[in-house]
Amino acid sequence: MRALVVEAPNKKWQLQDLPKPVPGPGQVLIRIHASGFCFTDIHQTHGSLPGPFPRTLGHEPVGTIEEVGPGVTIRKVGDRVGVPWAQGGCERCEWCLKGKQLFCANLIGTAASMSGGHADYMLAYAQAAMLLPEKLSFEQAAPIFCAGYTVYSGLKIAKPQPGDRVAVQGIGGLGHLAIQYAKASGFETIAISRSPDKDALIKSLGADHIVRDGAELDKKGGADVILATSNSSEAAVDAMNGLRPDGAFVVMGFDPEPMKISAGLMIMKRLRLLGSQQNNKEDLYEALQIAAAGKVKVITEAYKFEDVEKVYDRVERGQVRFRAVFINN
Numbered sequence: 001m002r003a004l005v006v007e008a009p010n011k012k013w014q015l016q017d018l019p020k021p022v023p024g025p026g027q028v029l030i031r032i033h034a035s036g037f038c039f040t041d042i043h044q045t046h047g048s049l050p051g052p053f054p055r056t057l058g059h060e061p062v063g064t065i066e067e068v069g070p071g072v073t074i075r076k077v078g079d080r081v082g083v084p085w086a087q088g089g090c091e092r093c094e095w096c097l098k099g100k101q102l103f104c105a106n107l108i109g110t111a112a113s114m115s116g117g118h119a120d121y122m123l124a125y126a127q128a129a130m131l132l133p134e135k136l137s138f139e140q141a142a143p144i145f146c147a148g149y150t151v152y153s154g155l156k157i158a159k160p161q162p163g164d165r166v167a168v169q170g171i172g173g174l175g176h177l178a179i180q181y182a183k184a185s186g187f188e189t190i191a192i193s194r195s196p197d198k199d200a201l202i203k204s205l206g207a208d209h210i211v212r213d214g215a216e217l218d219k220k221g222g223a224d225v226i227l228a229t230s231n232s233s234e235a236a237v238d239a240m241n242g243l244r245p246d247g248a249f250v251v252m253g254f255d256p257e258p259m260k261i262s263a264g265l266m267i268m269k270r271l272r273l274l275g276s277q278q279n280n281k282e283d284l285y286e287a288l289q290i291a292a293a294g295k296v297k298v299i300t301e302a303y304k305f306e307d308v309e310k311v312y313d314r315v316e317r318g319q320v321r322f323r324a325v326f327i328n329n
């Protein structure tokens, strides 16, 4: 089979010919039809997140099950499935016993301890292979497994109340979905975007208002929740100036630069600062259903594995609008 392989940290991805994997006990073999390219793939390529080399990245994989391993009864050949980042844990530690496998020290991670989706085939544990809603195409489904799941989880963990205003900071791969999920959930939605060239598109995604920064957000009434999705700590912190009292600030975009947050602002407005990732299966299920209902549409750029150099460059430079997806029919 063909697979994009990163031989060592900072090496270019190579399209290699590898043996087709064989599913072990409890595992399924998935024929990949689409695999989203997340900015985290870049961090992983640089070795700034745990995981062995050489390996195949890609943690937004979707496809059909081609083979099931010994003992698998819950998934069948032909099932349309996708696999999130967290496939499971040790099932013995405190966090696994609480159903919070994402905190397990021995997390089974897609494109981390397990090989990822930028290949013709990948293995996954059957219980992690989420069934796709019938109406959702592979190309639309793939980015929900990280980008969509992440922002929808972030919205839910903030616990917005009826009538709340939700702002999204950073309108890229995550942000363009965050606007749509906030709007689909019934909230007045504000985009915080520094690039006026995106304004028309942002309006078409359903944003009620567009502001340039935290100060302008504050002037225009503020937000009760800010979903910070950009890869810039500086821009994220600036947006906090637009939070209303008792507001929640949810950090989802990753920047190795620390965030310099004003203690005065936190105290005077009694703000809540939350980190969020892909919090539980229920969020993924709902995120997929909302997309299948046509209320959220991923704006994709489609590529083939052969296009790897071009697409890597575009993602790294932040030029993709808004999610690059490898299509592998």
Ligand SMILES: [Zn+2]
Pocket: 038, 039, 040, 041, 059, 146, 147
């Ligand atoms: Zn991701």
Ligand SMILES: [Zn+2]
Pocket: 089, 090, 091, 092, 093, 094, 095, 096, 097, 101, 104, 105, 106
């Ligand atoms: Zn565990």
